[in-house]
Amino acid sequence: MPTPSPRPFALLAAALTLLLAACGKVETPSSQSAPANVAPVVEKPATPNTFSEVTSQLDPGGDLYLYLSTAQFLGRLSHGIDAIHDMVLSGSAGMEITDRDEAGKIFALVKDIVQKSGLEQITGLGASSFATAPGLYRNKFFAHHYPDKGDGILWSIYGKAPHTLTGLDFLPADTAAGGVGDFDLAQLINFLRQEINTSNIPEAKEALDKWQTQFAGASGLPLDDVLASLNGSLGTILTLDATSTISVPVAGQTQVLPTPRLAFLIGVKSDLIFNQVDKMAGVNPGVVRIEEPGLHMRVMALPILPFLNLRLTVAQWNGFLIIASDDKLVRDMIAVHNGAPGFTSTSEYATLSAGLPDQGNSFGLCTQRFADTLRQFQSQLLSNQPGVNQSQAAFMHQLFSRYQKTGHMYAVGSQLPTGWLSISQGSQGSNQFLAPFAMLPAAIAPAVIAGIESKLSTGQ
Numbered sequence: 001m002p003t004p005s006p007r008p009f010a011l012l013a014a015a016l017t018l019l020l021a022a023c024g025k026v027e028t029p030s031s032q033s034a035p036a037n038v039a040p041v042v043e044k045p046a047t048p049n050t051f052s053e054v055t056s057q058l059d060p061g062g063d064l065y066l067y068l069s070t071a072q073f074l075g076r077l078s079h080g081i082d083a084i085h086d087m088v089l090s091g092s093a094g095m096e097i098t099d100r101d102e103a104g105k106i107f108a109l110v111k112d113i114v115q116k117s118g119l120e121q122i123t124g125l126g127a128s129s130f131a132t133a134p135g136l137y138r139n140k141f142f143a144h145h146y147p148d149k150g151d152g153i154l155w156s157i158y159g160k161a162p163h164t165l166t167g168l169d170f171l172p173a174d175t176a177a178g179g180v181g182d183f184d185l186a187q188l189i190n191f192l193r194q195e196i197n198t199s200n201i202p203e204a205k206e207a208l209d210k211w212q213t214q215f216a217g218a219s220g221l222p223l224d225d226v227l228a229s230l231n232g233s234l235g236t237i238l239t240l241d242a243t244s245t246i247s248v249p250v251a252g253q254t255q256v257l258p259t260p261r262l263a264f265l266i267g268v269k270s271d272l273i274f275n276q277v278d279k280m281a282g283v284n285p286g287v288v289r290i291e292e293p294g295l296h297m298r299v300m301a302l303p304i305l306p307f308l309n310l311r312l313t314v315a316q317w318n319g320f321l322i323i324a325s326d327d328k329l330v331r332d333m334i335a336v337h338n339g340a341p342g343f344t345s346t347s348e349y350a351t352l353s354a355g356l357p358d359q360g361n362s363f364g365l366c367t368q369r370f371a372d373t374l375r376q377f378q379s380q381l382l383s384n385q386p387g388v389n390q391s392q393a394a395f396m397h398q399l400f401s402r403y404q405k406t407g408h409m410y411a412v413g414s415q416l417p418t419g420w421l422s423i424s425q426g427s428q429g430s431n432q433f434l435a436p437f438a439m440l441p442a443a444i445a446p447a448v449i450a451g452i453e454s455k456l457s458t459g460q
Contacts, residue, residue, distance in 0.1 A: 047072070050144050054126035057142040057421055062130030063429050064139075071123040078120060081111045102201070109199040116191070118152015121145040122419075129429040137429030138355065144419040153191050155415070157184040159232070159361035162414045167235050167265065168363065171343035172332040174242065176370035180235030180265060181362020181413065186227035221276050231319065233267030239329060240369050246307050258373055260308075263324040263333070271296070274316040290327075294318070295334065299327045343367070352410035352425050360412040366426070368408040 049069040058065060073080075085107040089100060114120065126142045145155065159182025167180025196204045212223050219226065240258040248255045266273075274296055281287045281298060290297040297315040304310065311326040318337065324330050336342035343349055348368060407427030414421050 050124040053418060054124040054142055054144045058126050058128035058140050059130035059138060060128070062128055063137070064127060064129035066125075066127045068125045069123070070125055074122050075120050078111050078115050081107060081114065105199060105201050109195060109201065109204075112199075113195055116153060116195075118145070118150065118154035118156075121149040121152055121155075131429060132355065132425065135427055136351070137426065139424045139426075139429065141422045142419060147417050150417070150419070153188065155420075157188050158182050158413070158420070159184075159415050162357070162359040162361055162416075165358070165360055165363050165412070166233060167237075168344055169337050169342065170235075170265075170333045171237065171365070172239055172329070172336055173342055173346065174239045174369065175343040175365065175367060176238045176240040176260070176373065177366045178235065178237040179362060179364035179411075180233065180237075181364075182232055182415075183234045183362075184230075184232040185234065186230045186232070189223075189227060219276065220280065221272070226273065229268050229270050229272040231267040231269050233265075233320075235265035235320075237263045237265070237329075237333070238370070239332075240373055242369070248307065255377055257377060258369075261325050261329040263322055263329050266321045266323075267319060268316070268321045269319075271316055273321055274314065277314050297327060297330060348408060349410070352408060354425070356410065356412050356423055356425055357414060360414040362413040364409075364411040364413075364424075366407075366409045371407050371427075 049071065051067055051069070054067055055065075058067075085104070088103065088107075122143050122145055124144045126144070127140065129137050129139045132138050165180070170180070171178065193208060196208050199205070215223050239261045241261065242258050244259045245256050246259050248257055268274075278289075278296075278298060281300075284300070286300050288299040290299065295315060295317045297313060297317075299311050299313045302310040302312050308325070313322070313324040313327045313330055315322040315324065315327075315330050317330070317334065322330055322333075343365075344353075352365075409424055409426030409428065411422055411424035414423075
């Protein structure tokens with residue numbers, strides 16, 4: 001067999017070469033790409049933003065990396081309020097003069113609160129999620145403002161410089177969830193009172209005066225005295241005792257859960273509030289009074305919700321006013337503070353806190369104990385739903401187990417010179433941002449399943 005002539009192939013190759021060269025596909029020596037060691041030119045945006053400032057606080061290379069410039073719309077939020085005000089008035093030509101004046105005062109109040117809140121000072125938001133180990137994610141959120149612009153109420157009520165995390169040494173070993181952080185309630189209330197008093201809105205001022213009078217009448221203390229006694233910190237601690245259980249009636253069914261205990265913590269400067277509580281208790285024989293060095297405690301059994309065995313406890317201890325569901329929880333907190341093993345001695349805390357700052361303005365915690373109890377409660381609740389057959393219950397179980405994987409998490413929030421940084425570590429990563437969307441089908445699934453089965457049973 002004769003050998004094919006290479007000429008047709010050569011002509012075809014030449015034609016293709018010319019065609020590709022005309023389309024810019026063939027690189028000539030003068031148009032070859034730059035060497036790999038030459039850094040690409042980074043184009044700068046025409047509108048300045050805080051991309052570098054925000055992303056410097058985030059973790060690149062993970063499952064989520066997000067930046068949103070907010071200066072363009074948050075920075076002009078008060079101007080937008082003016083625009084809405086003008087639009088409302090222009091569309092209400094028949095409005096009475098007094099009504100127009102009242103509307104103007106309300107818009108002026110909202111605008112003043114926005115301007116003093118610090119919301120307009122936020123220049124950018126950022127978030128990231130990074131897997132530090134299989135099934136363990138470090139999540140970050142950062143709200144940025146320029147160093148000389150963090151003077152709004154939004155930036156001051158959550159504390160100033162980071163410090164030792166108060167409250168970690170209060171957590172008993174069976175802690176399920178909770179957190180303690182800086183929150184200046186007195187500053188917030190005084191800010192809102194000042195805004196209302198200067199708003200020239202009579203109805204708002206009357207409502208404020210009425211509320212202050214009612215507060216003083218119910219508590220026996222002037223509001224200003226109570227606010228002056230607070231030191232700017234709040235907290236909550238929830239424990240779950242796995243060694244004992246309670247039976248909770250829910251929707252005609254009985255749910256068996258570990259025994260919960262709850263405590264609210266209010267940072268105080270003095271015994272003012274506790275002494276008033278003690279005074280109001282009077283000589284009630286049902287109140288047990290406990291006085292020990294550094295601890296003042298009043299305990300009273302409550303017959304309501306007998307399955308919880310509530311013993312309402314009010315205690316003054318370690319700079320906190322504690323309102324607890326029972327006195328044993330207060331005792332356990334004191335024991336941990338004095339050196340007994342608590343939650344921070346567990347391997348779970350060691351895992352969750354690894355790499356996170358040991359100082360901040362607040363911390364939040366959700367343990368595996370809480371996650372397991374929540375899943376157990378949901379499972380029992382789904383199984384006992386009236387009108388739901390076995391196939392529907394199985395579908396709901398599968399849906400919740402797939403999309404609502406509540407897990408453990410530990411977070412630290414810090415007030416930085418350039419904004420607020422929250423760092424958490426736990427079993428949920430970027431999927432936690434999508435969970436609300438995933439749960440939407442779960443809300444309508446029973447109705448959909450019932451409708452489909454009805455159609456099938458009727459042959460439609």
